[in-house]
Amino acid sequence: MRVFSYTEPRENIVHYQPWYLRCDGEWQPRRVVEGRRHGKGVVACLEGCTDRDRALALMNCEIGVRREQLPATAPGEYYWNDLLGLEVVNLQQESLGRVDHLLETGANDVLVVAGEHERLIPFVLDRVVKQVDLETGVILVDWDADY
Secondary structure, three states, rough: EOOOOOOOOOOHHHHHOOOOEEOEEEEEEEEEEEEEEEEEEEEEEEEEOOHHHHHHHHOEEEEOOOOOHHHOOOOOOOOHHHOOOEEEEEOOOOOEEEEEEEEEOOOOOOEEEEEEOEEEEEEHHHHHEEEEEEOOEEEEEEOOOOO
C-alpha cells in the first residue's frame, strides 16, 4: 500500500516497529513486513494485509509510532510535536500566542502561532528563534508584535 510519511527521509517510516494505525478513532498496532521509497512516496506491506481489499480497508488511517520509538534529538533539534502548544514570547516579553501547527516551506519550517491574530514565524534558530524551553513551555523569538 502507499503511505504518506512525515519522516525525514520519507522511507524512514518503515523502520519503526510496530506502527499504530488509527482507523475509526481506535489505535491498533500493526507490524511492517517490508517497505521502501517509491517515487515521491513510500510503499509498505503490513502483516495480515495480503490483498487489495484488506489494503483498501486501511485507506485514510493515520500512522503513529510511540515517542520512545523515535531517536533522541540533538541539542537544538526538536520534533514538531514538542513545539505544539508552546507559548511564543518576543524579546519585549509580549506574548504572541501559542504554536498551533508548523509548515514545511523548503527553505525553513514556519511556526503558525495562534493569538490575537495568526502569525507565521520562521523557525530559524539563533536569528529568529532565540530559545526553546520545553520545560517552561516557552519559545523566545526576535519578532515584532506588529508583524
